[in-house]
Amino acid sequence: MSNGSDILDTFDGQSGESKFDPKLESRQLWGKIFAGFCIFATLLGLLVLAVLIFNVVNDGSSRLNTELFQLYPSRRPSESGYRAAILGSIAMLSYVLLLVIPLGVCSAIYLEEYAKKNWFTELIELNIYNLAGIPSIIYGLLGLGLFVRGLYSGRAVLVTGILTITLLILPPVIVISREAIRAVPQSIRQASYGVGATKWQTIRHHVLPAALPGILTAVIISTSRGIGETAPIVVLGAGTVLFDPKASPINFGALFSGKIGDVFTDTLWSNDNFFSVLPYQIYEWVGDPKAEFQILASAGIVVLLVLVLGMNLIAIFLRSRAK
Known part of the structure; x- marks a missing residue:
């Protein structure tokens, strides 16, 4: 009343x-x-x-041509380009995706569908959320101490860079993938259980297809962030590796011939192979006192922006097509 x-x-x-x-x-x-x-x-x-x-775009428009993608780095600005950095970015992106997709998606499935709710899983979840917000320079120092000086005391910068970038983007992939899996209605799971499906069959045939748009968005957006990071690569010492124009960041011949072992020995674990990525090459030329190199850096920034925006557009397209 x-x-x-x-x-x-x-x-x-x-x-x-x-x-x-x-x-x-x-x-x-x-x-x-x-x-x-x-x-x-x-x-x-x-x-x-x-x-x-x-x-x-205005500063780098004079160098936005096909030579930018065909020339290797040089001491002469007119003869310099981003071909090596682009090949290095493609190589690192390919290997990172091979590690991030199974590790991130499987971790998200386990934590959301299989893990028991106790203090241990809550501790794991808390650490994953904290790791998702750590600055990239911390991951660079971690990679330097753990991978370069710990597991491998050489100059295989490619493999250490791949592992470091994988650690960098793995927590956000897990977090966003978990949210996508959690958003799948419980009625779908209950309906699958009601017709006699097992837990794995339910996850494989119903939960994952429904959560696929969110998982794809998590992987692509997180990878686009990792591909644009400079600090971890600088800490790992990518700029100290000399470049051999005859070498390739990926041994495609060994890959297509079925000699998978040569892919790792000739590319990942090679001390003499070149490894550079677009962010590091831009960082190096921005600090050069020559105005021509700064113009070249502006052109590289445009290329990197197009690459990142393109990856985000792909994520939006795949998300809309998977619905």
């Missing part, structure tokens, strides 16, 4: 108008002010981003 009387007290018995009406206009005004502030903040951020992209 008290609740009903409180509600009736807010209205004027004669006019039927609410006693809150005198403050209604001010509340609506503050709501419009807040909405306008949000629109202004969004437009300001987009404006700053547009100005930065315009300046970068």
Whole structure:
């Protein structure tokens, strides 16, 4: 009765108008002010981003040609290009995906579908969430101490870079994949169990297909972040490796001939092979005092932006097609 009387007290018995009406206009005004502030903040951020992209494209437009993808790094700006860095980025991206997809997706499935809810799994989940927010330079130091000086005391920068970038993007892949699996309605699982399917059959035929758009988005967006990281590669010493134009970051001949062992010995574990990626090459040329190298760095930034945006567009396309 008290609740009903409180509600009736807010209205004027004669006019039927609410006693809150005198403050209604001010509340609506503050709501419009807040909405306008949000629109202004969004437009300001987009404006700053547009100005930065315009300046970068304008500075590097003179080098945006086919030679940029055909030439190797050189001491002469007119004879320099990003071919080695692009091949290195492709190589690292290929190996990272081979590690991240099974490890990340399987970890997400286990934690969400199989793991018992106790203090141990809560500790694992807490550490995964914390690892997802650690700066990339920390992963670079971890890779330097664990992989370079610990597991392998040589200069196989490619394999150490692959493992370090894999550690960097693995936590967000696990977190986002878990959220995608968790978003699958329980009614789908119960319906599958009701017709006699096992847990693995339910996950394989119903849960994973339903969660596939979110998992693909997690993998591609996290990988695009990893491919643009510079700090871990610099810490690992990628710039100290000399380049042999005859070498390739991936031994395609051994790969297609079925000699998988040669792929690892000739590319991953080779001390003499070159390893560089687009972010590091850009970082190196941005700091060069020659204006020609800075123009070349601007062109590389445009290439990297197109690569990252392209990967995000692929994620959006796959997400829409998988629905």
